[in-house]
Amino acid sequence: MKIAPSILSADFANLQHEVAQVEQAGAQYLHLDVMDGHFVPNLSFGVPIIKALRPHSKMIFDCHLMVSHPEDYITQLASAGADIIGVHYEATAHIYRLLQLIHKVGCKAEVVLNPGTPLGVLQELYSELDAVLIMTVNPGFGGQKFIPEILDKIERLAHLKKERGLLFEIEVDGGIDDQTIALCHEKGATVAVAGSFIFGGTSPKAQVEVLRKVAGD
Ligand code: DX5
Ligand code: ZN
Numbered sequence: 001m002k003i004a005p006s007i008l009s010a011d012f013a014n015l016q017h018e019v020a021q022v023e024q025a026g027a028q029y030l031h032l033d034v035m036d037g038h039f040v041p042n043l044s045f046g047v048p049i050i051k052a053l054r055p056h057s058k059m060i061f062d063c064h065l066m067v068s069h070p071e072d073y074i075t076q077l078a079s080a081g082a083d084i085i086g087v088h089y090e091a092t093a094h095i096y097r098l099l100q101l102i103h104k105v106g107c108k109a110e111v112v113l114n115p116g117t118p119l120g121v122l123q124e125l126y127s128e129l130d131a132v133l134i135m136t137v138n139p140g141f142g143g144q145k146f147i148p149e150i151l152d153k154i155e156r157l158a159h160l161k162k163e164r165g166l167l168f169e170i171e172v173d174g175g176i177d178d179q180t181i182a183l184c185h186e187k188g189a190t191v192a193v194a195g196s197f198i199f200g201g202t203s204p205k206a207q208v209e210v211l212r213k214v215a216g217d
Contacts, residue, residue, distance in 0.1 A: 001185050001215045003208055004029035004062055004171070006195035008044055009142040010204070015049070016056050018204055023059055025208035026216070030059040031173070031193045032082075036067035039091050040140035047076045054081035064112065064173065064193075066139050067091065071098055078105035086110035086133050086171075089121050099128035110171070114139060115147055119157055129168045131191070132157060136184070137174030142195040146175025151187050158188025178214050185215040 005027050010018040019030060030053070035044040050063065063082040065073060070087045071094070077085055085102045089111050092098050102109040110131035111122065115138060122132065134154055137144040150172075157170055172184045173193035181192045192215065198207040 001181070001189065002028040002169075002191045002217060003211050004031040004191055004193045005198045005204065005208060006031040006033055006064075006142065006173070006193050007199070008033045009195035009199040011199070012045075015053060018199060019053060019057050019059075021203075021205045022198065022208050023057055025205040026212055027208050028060060028217075029062045029084075029191060029193075030057060031195075032061060032063045033195075034063060034065050034067060034073070035140065038068040039088065040066045042140045047073065047080045050077065050082065051080035060084060062086065062110075062171075062191075062193075064133065065091070071101065074098070074101050074107075075105055078107050082107055084108040084110055084131060086112045086131070088112045088114065088139070089117055090114055095121075096125065096128065099125065103128065110169075112139075112173075113153075115150055119153060119160070122157075126164065126166060126168075129166075131169040131171055133171040133173055133193075134189070135174055136172050136176070136180070139174075143200070144175055146177075146180045148183075151183055154184055154187040154189050161188070176211075178210050181211055181215045 005022040099109040108130035112133040171191035176194040177197040
């Protein structure tokens with residue numbers, strides 16, 4: 001599995017240092033949670049922070065948009081250096097158009113599903129999908145408890161992917177630690193986002209190494 005540290009739980013006064021630590025530990029993705037206080041009841045950071053971090057890292061910038069009107073931010077995010085843009089199915093009336101737009105600006109397109117959103121909504125989207133992010137908590141905050149019922153959803157998605165011979169990544173986000181990462185890996189997830197587990201302790205580097213040991217590529 002690829003490890004995607006989420007800087008939501010990092011020390012915002014020391015971002016450059018925190019990012020360097022997880023990169024040195026072998027994390028392939030950097031997960032960037034953009035929240036607007038509307039789609040989710042929390043504010044985090046926006047495009048300027050992503051742009052500021054870009055020259056300091058070679059990791060894949062995986063931007064998770066938790067905003068209303070995500071279409072307004074796609075072009076800006078691409079110019080700021082996003083590699084993958086994840087948009088919530090629940091945040092737009094025009095998901096297909098949004099995925100096309102993400103591809104048009106040269107990024108990889110990911111659809112994010114809240115815990116209560118069924119997999120069936122992906123049915124007509126597979127041709128436009130590079131990745132699916134399955135939320136394993138309700139979006140909006142770091143440090144929440146993993147919802148075990150979602151394991152079945154991951155397994156069903158992995159099955160669907162295999163059945164159709166598709167190649168999209170299956171990313172999981174929320175409550176990922178050294179235990180839950182193994183459960184998700186077993187069910188077929190290929191990318192694990194982790195915020196508080198990595199940045200909540202004293203050494204982000206050591207924590208990435210723990211996750212890599214349990215379920216790394
Ligand atoms: C929550 C965010 C997550 C968050 C995960 O809405 O999408 O990426 O940072 O945090 P942990 O790993 O602490 O659950
Ligand atoms: Zn996220």
